[in-house]
Amino acid sequence: VFPGVRQAQWLTKTKLVEGLPPAVQGIVDNPALGLQELEERAKHVVSHARLWDTAEVAPRREQYCPVLFENLIHICRLMSGKYSSLSKRMLARNFRIAVTWERESILLQVRGLSGILMNSMTPIPPVASKEEILATREHVLETFYPIAPTIDLQEVNVYKELNDTGQCFRDGYPYSHPHTLFFLESANIRTDRFRPEQLRAKMLMFAFGNALAKAKALHGNDPKVLEQPIVVQSIGTDGQLFQFMVFQLNTTDLVSSDGIKNLVWIDSDQKLYERAQCVPEVKKRVVTKPAGIFGFQPDTFKKFLALYLHGTV
């Protein structure tokens, strides 16, 4: 009906900032990291996922989307040869989350399979400065009067308020800080996939859910403003378009709509490549479009890598 991110913002008491935060942008622009040489590898990896992976002529999205993601993560992981603290990360697949919170007397809950989560031993340092956090106090959340903010949400009787990712991982898990969530929209049929706006809303909700669960695990269930904000990142893709998101949880006091808000930086609709031509297009015996990847954007891959390296570099 209307953009989902605005609704998600109201539900999670969040202020939106366009573009990536300066800390991550700094990693992207840092020449010392040698991101240039990786461009060639990234192009090979995209070609592998989109063109070469299968014995058939062209792989379908259900196949190439996860393969592309795995290849990108493989390149990022190989950087741990240079930065040894990168090996303190662990991927968790098929990971379930369950969090509840109250928002102006409405009890909300996030549950379900939230894609692939990458955990690390050390938390990401807060991205926004103290002044920015205090400045959110003046920000007014937009309401959608007369539409209720819980439109399109499923109403469910909750008998047990399940509360944390500690439900998913047992105590004593060494990689206890959620670092990045990955969402792959890999359904073949377009109507089964989330549209970019809805995908961004989903990413925001799950990032918020994970951060809230971690906050409750660290500081208990009382709503309060956090001195040490929790940062969770999120990347969503459908194989070609990438959505990057950095979410910072500043407060667990979500009942009222005033006071300090949470912050989210969203960089949306980044194309990794324009087109992938599997079979050369021939019109009247002349090859008009040769096979290959066209319009490769190295910046999108650099942002992916920067989000991966964030927290250790």
Add this chain to the structure above:
Amino acid sequence: LWPGRRWFSETVPDASSTLTSPLYPPVVASITAKSKAAKSRRLQRFNQRVHAAATVEEKLRLYGKLQRPKYTVYPQTFALNADRWYQSFTRTVLVAGMPSRAAAAKPPVAAAGATPEAGRAPEPRAEAPVAAKTPEPAAGSAPCLDLGELRSLACDALLQESFYQKKERPFLYRDQDHTPGPFLTQLVSTLAASLSLLNPLLAASSLDLNPEVNYYWQHGEEVVVHGHRKGRVDPVQFQIDDNPHLQIRVPMQLPEVVPLESDLGDVPVIDHKPSKLPLFKKQYENKVFIGSKVADPCCYGHTQFHLLPDKLKRERFIRDRLEDQIEVVYRSNGIASLFAWTAAQAMYQGFWNEADVTRPFVSQAVVTDGKYFAFFCYQLNTLALSAETIKNNPRKNICWGTDSKPLYDVVEDGNVKGFNDEVLLQLVHFLLNRPKEL
């Protein structure tokens, strides 16, 4: 004979012209007749067509163009003594144990005695050349292999999959997908990433999850038993369609282990038809595929990782009183999968059974069921296995393999008990294998 004829043959016939233009075309067998000579002429024309193919894709297309019923060989099989049968199909010699690599090739292991080495520096100079051979972390020349760090990575991966992450109950007969599968993926990806500093080949590698490997070949001859082609002699065709759990492909080839013409043993000879194994015939597309198409720069194989399914669990064999067949399962999986992979890599380089390989192709594999690991190294020396080409072919393919050993004893309460460092060390050496230039 007529005197009048001399008018036309006044000129002396030129000797050179009769050599350059023969009076009659060459007398060869017909192409379409139903005779052995015609059959051999058709085969020669086919071979010439494949030799003359411009690209590798064209060669592969022509090689697998004719579809006939062929035996489907499954690498993971419950058939008794399948490893001997597979050795005879692929002309492989099985050698127990791993090939001994030069000790100098092994990177220095960071021993706990690093500080005593630095303390021994003021010793007399005569011992300096000897000390230079042993690893010196203080020199900082090459990064060391920290076994403790790798052990903790492996234990973390194992604990996460089996203990820390709460999962639902495994689906019926899908135990392998629940814990050992994700554990293997995590283990290999984290180990490969942390070892990429020591092995630059890994830094340029490509990791495939659940890829497809196919190979089609001909070996031996048989008489067609039934049908309108009854009585004709046909080559016996085989096809392997394999799905390893994980595979690492690299842009440079692994070095050869032994020279191309070496003979390390005998290939077992089986006097029965392949269908007695049991193997069944099916006719479908003749695919040759290493995991990605020919255009991929990572066209050589490094290591494959295979996960044994629930059907081939050790407990089942023990319950059926077939303990000796447990190792057979690992060996047959190693031989068949590696033969298919190396042979497909060789075909991607343009070799086939009429144009035999000029350099050996080497790949490695680890076969596991989650706890027990068996290691295999395969060297492909010959592709020429069809009936005509195998007559004068002295070369044999070689497979080195170990028995399966457990990586750990049991996981209890967040602790891994009885971790076996040897298995981890062997896995690390596998991953560190690289050409001599690097």
